[in-house]
């Protein structure tokens with residue numbers, strides 16, 4: 001096992017036995033929702049994974065240790081402390097050397113999950129190329145991480161606070177397959193269709209698992225983005241949400257918010273401006289992604305096991 005990683009017994013036993021495990025991020029806990037909705041959301045994620053027969057491994061920096069799997073008290077600690085720093089790949093060694101806590105982003109979570117030997121990761125939305133990136137250079141480290149790290153990320157696309165067309169261009173350049181689960185359209189987080197296409201559509205968890213197995217058995221390193229649209233009944237009106245997003249972006253510009261503070265600022269403002277509707281939508285899509293990631297993890301574990309028993313021919 002890697003140095004500096006701390007596993008719960010549940011996660012360690014599952015990984016050792018080759019049973020399905022999914023990773024969950026912690027920026028969504030510290031910065032994605034207000035308290036205590038964040039803690040309730042995280043608790044439900046863990047419950048859903050277990051219901052699907054999968055061990056959930058929430059990832060975070062806890063007191064300078066890289067934790068793979070958290071106790072309920074640790075989830076409460078991250079959720080109630082809004083000052084917990086966001087931990088992307090670059091932040092991990094700094095926070096660990098300082099002995100502090102950190103809430104891992106998609107990028108930070110992926111880097112650690114891959115070290116731990118986890119193949120599936122469920123989140124809400126990934127970071128991407130920000131609007132105006134041709135001037136600001138603001139491209140989330142999440143995209144670079146998906147390109148380099150061999151893990152499948154299940155998300156509801158990306159929020160249109162980002163430039164979704166440029167985000168897809170970046171993923172194409174860096175060789176990341178973008179799959180649509182029961183959809184041909186790249187989902188827009190609060191909406192099911194961003195107006196942009198995915199590379200390929202698959203309709204069952206096993207078909208997705210087959211793409212993952214094939215990619216990694218070939219030795220093609222790097223991740224896969226699996227997109228799962230928000231459940232129909234929670235989808236928001238695209239025109240209304242676009243207005244709110246534009247307003248939040250304008251406020252960020254006026255107040256001079258920069259760097260890693262931008263995404264949490266926009267998420268919090270959108271939640272305020274939609275009066276809770278976006279919070280319900282956000283929770284529903286995260287839970288749906290946890291369920292799908294769990295089912296893909298089960299299918300992948302079964303495929304890997306069958307391959308081991310049957311030898312390499314097939």
Ligand code: PSU
Pocket residue numbers: 025027028031032104105106107124125126127128139140141142159189259260261263264267
């Ligand atoms: N998008 C969301 N909800 C989130 C995030 C993004 O809809 O909670 C979080 C994720 O943890 C993601 C991070 O990895 O924000 C991206 O931050 P940045 O844009 O600073 O890379």
Ligand code: MN
Pocket residue numbers: 138139140141259260
């Ligand atoms: Mn950024």
